[in-house]
Amino acid sequence: MDKFIDSIRKKEAESHLKMYSENELFSGDGWLGKPVKTIMDLLSLFADKEDITALDLGCGVGRNCIPIAQIFSDKHCTIDCVDILEYAIEKLVDNAKKCSVEKSINGIVSPIDDFRIEPGHYDLIIAVSALEHMETEESLKRKLFEIRDGLKPGGVVCIIMNSEITETDLFSNEPLIPQFEINIESEKLRILLHEVFNGFEVLKETMKEQSYEVPREFIALLKSKVATFTAKKK
Numbered sequence: 001m002d003k004f005i006d007s008i009r010k011k012e013a014e015s016h017l018k019m020y021s022e023n024e025l026f027s028g029d030g031w032l033g034k035p036v037k038t039i040m041d042l043l044s045l046f047a048d049k050e051d052i053t054a055l056d057l058g059c060g061v062g063r064n065c066i067p068i069a070q071i072f073s074d075k076h077c078t079i080d081c082v083d084i085l086e087y088a089i090e091k092l093v094d095n096a097k098k099c100s101v102e103k104s105i106n107g108i109v110s111p112i113d114d115f116r117i118e119p120g121h122y123d124l125i126i127a128v129s130a131l132e133h134m135e136t137e138e139s140l141k142r143k144l145f146e147i148r149d150g151l152k153p154g155g156v157v158c159i160i161m162n163s164e165i166t167e168t169d170l171f172s173n174e175p176l177i178p179q180f181e182i183n184i185e186s187e188k189l190r191i192l193l194h195e196v197f198n199g200f201e202v203l204k205e206t207m208k209e210q211s212y213e214v215p216r217e218f219i220a221l222l223k224s225k226v227a228t229f230t231a232k233k234k
């Protein structure tokens with residue numbers, strides 16, 4: 001693996017380890033406090049289905065997959081939950097037990113790059129703030145096609161991904177190298193999503209600027225354009 005990616009992944013692992021060990025899921029004002037509303041809003045689409053198979057790429061400690069399993073607790077629901085960080089999957093399994101959904105949650109320690117998505121297997125595939133951590137734009141493109149093919153007819157994809165990311169040292173205002181393996185232009189990402197999911201019914205598409213502080217060596221101000229894309233396979 002290239003040195004740049006290796007160094008990003010080490011720092012990324014440290015910062016997520018800190019985040020997950022110091023914060024409880026579904027408490028506090030940070031991003032672990034509540035699930036992503038766009039994803040929760042999609043779940044009514046599956047009201048008539050008895051069996052749901054879902055995939056959460058870069059699942060973290062269960063912020064989205066656990067509420068999905070809870071909402072589908074009266075159905076037969078299986079969610080494959082993939083994260084590169086062993087500690088995230090350990091916490092996910094604990095959190096699933098605490099929320100009584102451990103039967104639905106299948107934790108898998110793997111880089112998204114290496115996790116092969118079985119064709120025609122899933123009703124729902126989500127990836128929140130995760131695909132920007134794949135190794136290259138080429139591998140991202142291949143994974144997006146795998147996601148497309150991995151959905152059953154009527155299946156739904158939800159991708160939330162940072163683009164055009166900048167980081168600056170909050171105190172000196174010096175630009176820093178963004179700690180993301182992929183830093184794609186927003187318009188290029190938009191075009192790519194339309195190319196891959198051509199023929200799908202687009203349910204939601206937004207590109208919103210956001211900025212927040214992230215722990216680096218010192219504190220950095222991260223700015224990005226966040227793409228939210230949800231679409232249904234016909």
Ligand SMILES: C[S@@+](CC[C@H](N)C(=O)[O-])C[C@H]1O[C@@H](n2cnc3c(N)ncnc32)[C@H](O)[C@@H]1O
Nearest residue numbers: 058059060063083084085111112128129130133
């Ligand atoms: C910002 S967190 C988001 C977690 C979760 N999707 C959520 O919304 O709460 C990104 C997660 O992706 C994981 N991750 C980073 N790079 C990854 C990779 N290449 N393959 C799999 N998971 C990765 C991190 O360990 C982390 O748990």
